[in-house]
Amino acid sequence: MAVPTVRREEVLAFRVRQHQLDRPAASGAGPADVALLDYGVQDTGPDGAAWALALRGGPSGSLDDLALTWTLRGAPHAYRRSALGAVAVATAPLSEADAAKRIFDAAKPLKAAGIPVLGALRVIADHLRDIVTTPTVKGDASTRLTALLDEPYLRACRPCGTTHAYEMPFRLAALHAGLELEAGTSPPVLRRIPGLRPERYGRLAGEADAGTDVIRNHLRFYGPTRVGDVARFLDAPVKEVKAHWPADAVEVAVADGASVGRPGVRFVLEADLDALTGARSGSAARTVRLLGPYDPYLQLRDRELLVADEQRRKDLWRVLGRPGAIVADGEILGTWRPRASGRGFTVRIDAWAPLDNGDRSQVEEQAERLAAHRGAVLTGVVEH
Secondary structure, eight states, X not given: OOOOEEOHHHHHHHHHHHTTTTSOTTOSSSGGGOGGGGTOEEOOTTTHHHHHHHTTTSOTTOOTTEEEEEOGGGOEEEEEGGGHHHHHHHTSOSSHHHHHHHTGGGHHHHXXXXXXXXXXXXXXXXXXXXXXXXXXXXXHXXXXXXXXXXXXXXXXXXXXXXXXXXXXXXHHHHHHTTEEEOTTOSSOEEEEOTTOOOOTTSSOGXXXXXXXXXXXXXXXXXXSBOHHHHHHHHTXXXXXXXXXXXXXXXXXXXXXXXXXXXXXXXXXXXXXXHHHHTTTOSOOOOOEEEEOTTOGGGOOSOHHHHOOOHHHHHHHTOSSSOOEEEEETXXXXXXXXXXXXXXXXXXXXXXXXXXXXXXXXXXXXXXXXXXXXXXXXXXXXXXX
């Protein structure tokens, strides 16, 4: 069977549809009907998951009926509360080797002491379960956890001037201890998840169901994608991702693939192939969105496919002070930054090329919507 070839524009149009960025405002029954919740919606930054869900048809400004937990890459993500048991399995490591990679430098002292990483994560989850019986500020939980752990679990922290538990094992063990984050708390507050029986890494990601399986969901929302892209997204070893690759993933070629990034075979789920190859059919109206800096659409690992210019990629995905993105039908037109003063709210845009009247009008509409989402009044959209 010949390998189908698609154009870059078809790939972006497919991802926009899969991410539901073409849905009208408040078109869903509620935030829980947003498809990306199967994978998790990262809640980072002032607008976070609530704005990402609103952009996909959920009601603005609410995480009602959802739960926040630390999962992929140790970042807080929003999920349907009813799915948290399945999420705990899906976001667990694939193996001991995967667990070691996901906790970075925390694995070295454990290995030196002959302690398996998965065993260490279970120990931390057990302690956290005992510590958090009532809502507990993260710092207090960490202090109490540190007092219970042996030396291989601990690190000397220069910024804090003290010794405490490694951060990544702490975060990754929390859901397996049956804990969630209280929305809107800073510093974060941990609390027990009502009715959830803690997994404590009893099942690993290889046992995940199809709906929450993280590899399948990467293919679903970021396809056509490469094995290495999925591994980088999960902080997992490429070998482990290959070993758990879905049998129904089919190969796809992207036209001019050599010019849009690292070479490598790309895959999409077989069930999504027709949607991918027909992603540009129809005459849908052009859709402009103001994506937050950590919006799921921007979390892809084949960044060069989305933004070819290296300097623009560095600006958009900078480590500190990351801007949001102006996106029209999947293409990034430029970046934006908020500026608040009292209840006033200004959006400063840096367009990569002059915006036409239609795109400019939609940017202003989106800025009005974002201001309302923040409970502010838009005072202007200004060019950088």
